Structure formats: structure tokens, C-alpha cells
Amino acid sequence: MGVKILTYSALFFLVMMVFLMVKEPYTLKSSDADGKVTPEIELFHAKNYQLKESGVESIVTSSRVARFKEFDQLFLINVEHKNKQGLIDTITSDEAILKNGVITFLKNSHYSRNDGVSLDGEEIAYQINNKILSSQKPFVFSQQQSRTAGLSFVYQMKEGTITANNIYSVIQVGKKK
Numbered sequence: 397m398g399v400k401i402l403t404y405s406a407l408f409f410l411v412m413m414v415f416l417m418v419k420e421p422y423t424l425k426s427s428d429a430d431g432k433v434t435p436e437i438e439l440f441h442a443k444n445y446q447l448k449e450s451g452v453e454s455i456v457t458s459s460r461v462a463r464f465k466e467f468d469q470l471f472l473i474n475v476e477h478k479n480k481q482g483l484i485d486t487i488t489s490d491e492a493i494l495k496n497g498v499i500t501f502l503k504n505s506h507y508s509r510n511d512g513v514s515l516d517g518e519e520i521a522y523q524i525n526n527k528i529l530s531s532q533k534p535f536v537f538s539q540q541q542s543r544t545a546g547l548s549f550v551y552q553m554k555e556g557t558i559t560a561n562n563i564y565s566v567i568q569v570g571k572k573k
Contacts, residue, residue, distance in 0.1 A: 435462035452477055467495035483509045485553060497524050514538045527553040541568040
């Protein structure tokens with residue numbers, strides 16, 4: 397009797413092992429009953445630090461992060477980056493998508509630097525590795541006494557140069573003493 401139980405248990409164990417080897421890996425349910433895609437992971441009050449030998453180079457703060465299979469969606473995002481000149485670049489937005497090394501700021505996007513440069517736009521893309529801001533939507537670029545509005549731009553953050561298309565600029569000149 398004991399040998400039969402041991403044999404059946406070993407046979408059951410063997411069948412279960414073969415079943416587990418053949419079965420596809422467990423995956424999370426990626427959509428709900430309405431067909432809406434649900435995140436695989438959700439984070440609240442998230443902070444991501446980018447470290448270099450010299451210290452903290454950038455900090456990305458978000459009130460909520462929804463991680464999907466192909467991309468991350470961030471809400472109420474704030475990115476602070478210290479550049480080589482010692483200036484602090486800050487980008488804020490209500491919503492952003494991180495995909496393939498590019499953060500696309502979707503709603504209420506604002507870029508500012510602590511020396512008075514600022515940029516407002518609807519949809520601003522930030523290439524993390526190249527440190528390039530760009531947009532194919534209307535924007536407003538401000539610097540001290542000048543204000544420039546345009547339809548698209550590419551801003552090289554490392555060099556501090558901006559290339560813009562179809563612009564209208566107002567430059568105020570201070571009074572001579």
C-alpha cells in the first residue's frame with residue numbers, strides 16, 4: 397500500500413513538472429473587461445536619480461507612474477538636471493510618456509533654466525541621452541527681454557542653441573543712460 401502511494405505521488409510530481417515546463421510563463425492580464433490597457437506596475441510619489449562621478453546629475457519626480465509593457469506614463473512630473481555650466485534645467489508637465497529613451501511631455505509643459513531662459517509648449521520631447529528638447533507644436537521661448545513664438549523648435553541643451561521654424565519675436569531694448 398505504501399509503495400503504491402509513493403509511486404502515484406512520484407508519477408503525479410513528474411506529470412506536474414512536465415506540465416510546468418511546457419506551459420507558457422505567467423503574464424499579467426494587460427487589459428480589463430472594457431478593453432482598456434492596464435499597467436503592469438504602478439508607483440506613487442516616485443523619484444529617479446541619475447548619478448555621475450561628480451554627484452547627482454538629474455532627479456525625475458512624479459506623483460504617479462504607470463508602467464506598461466512598451467512605455468511608462470508619468471503624471472505631475474518634474475525633471476531637474478544640472479548642466480556642465482552649473483545651471484539648473486527644470487522641466488514640468490501634468491503628463492508625460494517615457495518610451496525608448498525619450499520623455500514626451502504632453503500637457504501644460506514648461507522648461508526653465510535658473511538664468512532666466514524659459515520655454516512653454518504643448519508637446520515637448522526630451523531625448524535623455526542627447527539632452528535635446530524638441531517640439532512640432534506651437535511654443536513660446538523667453539529670455540530676459542526677448543520673447544519668441546513659433547511652430548516648432550529643436551533646443552540643444554548642451555550647447556544652449558535653439559533652432560526654430562516660423563517664428564515671431566519681440567526684443568525689448570533697455571534705455572541708454
